Amino acid sequence: MITASRSEAAGHRSAARRRWAAWTVLLGLLMAGCGTRELPQSALNPAGPVARAQDELWDLVFWIAVGVFILVQGLILFAVFRFRDRGGDEIPKQVAGNTKLELMWTIIPALILVGIAVPTVQTIFELAQEPGEEALDVRVIGKQYWWGFEYLDEDQQGVITANELHIPTGRPVFLRMQALSATQPDPGFDAAPEIGQGVSNGVIHSFWVPRLAGKQDVVPGHTRTLTIQADEPGLYPGQCAEFCGLSHARMRFDVIAHEPAEFDQWIADQAEPAEAAEDGLAAEGEELFQSQQCIACHAIDGYEAAAGTAAEVRIGPNLTHFASRRTFAGGVFDVNDEAQLKAWLANPQAVKAGSQMPNLGLTDDQIDALTAYLYTLE
Ligand code: HEC
Numbered sequence: 001m002i003t004a005s006r007s008e009a010a011g012h013r014s015a016a017r018r019r020w021a022a023w024t025v026l027l028g029l030l031m032a033g034c035g036t037r038e039l040p041q042s043a044l045n046p047a048g049p050v051a052r053a054q055d056e057l058w059d060l061v062f063w064i065a066v067g068v069f070i071l072v073q074g075l076i077l078f079a080v081f082r083f084r085d086r087g088g089d090e091i092p093k094q095v096a097g098n099t100k101l102e103l104m105w106t107i108i109p110a111l112i113l114v115g116i117a118v119p120t121v122q123t124i125f126e127l128a129q130e131p132g133e134e135a136l137d138v139r140v141i142g143k144q145y146w147w148g149f150e151y152l153d154e155d156q157q158g159v160i161t162a163n164e165l166h167i168p169t170g171r172p173v174f175l176r177m178q179a180l181s182a183t184q185p186d187p188g189f190d191a192a193p194e195i196g197q198g199v200s201n202g203v204i205h206s207f208w209v210p211r212l213a214g215k216q217d218v219v220p221g222h223t224r225t226l227t228i229q230a231d232e233p234g235l236y237p238g239q240c241a242e243f244c245g246l247s248h249a250r251m252r253f254d255v256i257a258h259e260p261a262e263f264d265q266w267i268a269d270q271a272e273p274a275e276a277a278e279d280g281l282a283a284e285g286e287e288l289f290q291s292q293q294c295i296a297c298h299a300i301d302g303y304e305a306a307a308g309t310a311a312e313v314r315i316g317p318n319l320t321h322f323a324s325r326r327t328f329a330g331g332v333f334d335v336n337d338e339a340q341l342k343a344w345l346a347n348p349q350a351v352k353a354g355s356q357m358p359n360l361g362l363t364d365d366q367i368d369a370l371t372a373y374l375y376t377l378e
Pocket residue numbers: 144145146162163182289292293294295296297298315316317322325327328329330331345352355356357358360362370374
């Protein structure tokens with residue numbers, strides 16, 4: 001008898017301990033969500049006017065919801081405790097169809113909805129407006145699984161980058177976004193939105209830099225627009241936010257904001273064509289780049305002319321200034337990680353599932369030479 005109740009008590013204790021552990025873990029998780037350190041991809045931490053307008057709307061809806069929550073839960077708790085069965089109570093008077101109450105709980109929520117709808121619609125219209133002359137025009141190309149950025153303003157000489165969008169601070173950047181199929185050469189800005197001729201224009205992607213603006217879908221056959229703007233120089237990570245295939249999660253990118261003068265310098269550097277490799281391993285790599293079909297998919301400005309290929313090869317990322325970038329292959333690998341770059345050249349699909357860069361069966365020596373060459377493309 002005694003032993004039975006003792007083990008029962010122990011059972012209770014361990015159940016209580018488990019409950020405590022569960023609560024502690026839950027609380028820990030909750031607290032982890034409330035960190036105060038800078039969150040690089042939080043829409044609640046806006047870094048420019050577009051994101052701020054959206055965040056302000058979010059704040060409004062959030063605080064209204066908090067008010068409604070407290071009021072409703074408070075009334076429920078009040079009713080639960082105030083009118084609980086104390087034993088021996090009679091069944092209270094039954095009421096149905098109180099016109100005054102019903103009017104009240106119809107009109108108040110309707111007013112709340114109007115209070116949310118008016119600023120929402122206002123903000124939607126404001127943000128849909130195209131920025132004026134002062135905006136920087138950039139074309140965004142979404143492909144499986146990487147992003148291309150082409151600077152459209154005349155004085156920017158058609159600079160093209162991949163997975164890295166550089167912008168000046170304090171100036172709206174007007175993005176015109178198009179989705180293209182992974183293997184189709186880019187036909188250029190005007191021709192790109194057409195679907196047809198037996199060529200699919202790819203799948204839907206979604207361009208999202210949480211600290212600079214909300215999501216915008218990039219839809220085949222259309223040109224979608226989005227304005228972003230950053231107040232301060234810095235790095236604003238973004239990613240594809242619409243499932244687009246196997247490596248959707250590896251379709252990241254960075255927006256890098258510079259002071260205007262620094263941005264102009266960046267554009268000037270990027271507009272420079274690549275220099276021919278001097279000699280040695282890099283020169284060997286340069287030759288391989290041409291003979292191993294790389295040049296059929298990757299543009300290197302200033303090089304095609306010499307190689308005699310079309311100046312507009314654009315199936316894969318433009319590599320003119322590859323070594324000046326931070327990341328490659330959809331923003332997931334560090335450019336300066338030589339071992340990673342070699343693994344990429346050896347078998348792209350092995351390190352990034354579903355990648356549209358083929359395995360070209362390169363030997364180790366060829367990979368060494370190509371890597372040496374790629375690092376000269378600063
Ligand atoms: C059939 C077209 C094709 C060929 C041929 C090709 N590539 Fe690629 N390459 C791609 C595509 C597409 C990507 C983007 C893949 C991704 O990010 O998922 C890519 C990505 C890359 C990248 C990363 C670029 C970046 O900034 O993200 C490098 C470097 C690269 N290729 C080098 C080479 C070299 C060197 C060769 C020749 C040995 C070569 N490629 C041949 C299509 C090709």
